[in-house]
Amino acid sequence: MVLMTTTELLHFVGIRIFWLNLTPKLIPISKQMKPVGHGNEERKIKVKLSFERKCKMKGVCKVCGCTWNNPCFNHQHGFCWWANKEQDLCSHCAEELLSKDPNTIHCVNGMVFPVLSVHQPYALMLVEGKKEFEYRSWKLPKQYIGKRIFIHATRTLTYFDPQFAEKAAFDECDQKAIVYNLNSMILGSVIFDESQEPTEYIVEGQPKQLYKWPVLEPIKLIKPLANIPGKQRIWKIQF
Numbered sequence: 260m261v262l263m264t265t266t267e268l269l270h271f272v273g274i275r276i277f278w279l280n281l282t283p284k285l286i287p288i289s290k291q292m293k294p295v296g297h298g299n300e301e302r303k304i305k306v307k308l309s310f311e312r313k314c315k316m317k318g319v320c321k322v323c324g325c326t327w328n329n330p331c332f333n334h335q336h337g338f339c340w341w342a343n344k345e346q347d348l349c350s351h352c353a354e355e356l357l358s359k360d361p362n363t364i365h366c367v368n369g370m371v372f373p374v375l376s377v378h379q380p381y382a383l384m385l386v387e388g389k390k391e392f393e394y395r396s397w398k399l400p401k402q403y404i405g406k407r408i409f410i411h412a413t414r415t416l417t418y419f420d421p422q423f424a425e426k427a428a429f430d431e432c433d434q435k436a437i438v439y440n441l442n443s444m445i446l447g448s449v450i451f452d453e454s455q456e457p458t459e460y461i462v463e464g465q466p467k468q469l470y471k472w473p474v475l476e477p478i479k480l481i482k483p484l485a486n487i488p489g490k491q492r493i494w495k496i497q498f
């Protein structure tokens with residue numbers, strides 16, 4: 260038996276207490292592990308709360324979060340409008356037809372869209388589905404095949420050529436373009452299929468090789484986007 264003085268005993272107990280305090284508590288492994296996705300859940304809740312707070316502000320759609328400065332766009336109906344007096348639900352979320360339409364894009368601010376400028380009345384004919392092909396001296400670039408492209412009407416009117424259009428449809432669209440002054444506007448959009456191999460045409464007395472771009476799914480905007488100057492080739496517009 261080891262005899263200890265009081266000082267030795269206190270010192271021994273002190274060390275034991277000190278040692279005990281340093282000893283990490285054993286926690287079952289199951290409790291040490293954080294539930295999977297714990298961090299993400301917290302994050303989701305935070306995002307949701309801030310979104311709900313934002314939605315209480317007037318002029319923010321409670322479904323998509325669009326605002327006056329960052330509206331939604333539909334290729335036929337144009338930009339969204341408020342569907343209720345509270346101004347917290349936009350038309351493109353409220354109306355089933357619009358919300359389910361694949362041609363509705365929410366919160367378009369900063370988004371970039373391809374545009375093709377076309378002489379009138381061909382631009383109008385394209386969006387009204389009265390022109391089967393677009394004729395160009397260049398091939399439609401690969402990245403635009405099957406993509407929706409805006410059709411922009413230039414200031415210039417052009418003459419009828421039986422090689423490229425049907426007379427009655429040309430005359431009808433020509434009249435509309437003149438009467439309603441449809442120029443420097445985006446009239447709607449179409450999808451172009453892959454260009455067909457070039458064929459020779461005689462344009463203004465000169466032989467010209469032209470590619471045929473098949474026109475698919477034309478959509479005319481109810482209200483054109485006005486005051487937009489035209490550009491060459493396929494250009495981009497940013498909302």
Ligand SMILES: [Zn+2]
Nearest residue numbers: 320323349352
């Ligand atoms: Zn909305």
Ligand SMILES: [Zn+2]
Nearest residue numbers: 325331339349
């Ligand atoms: Zn909207």
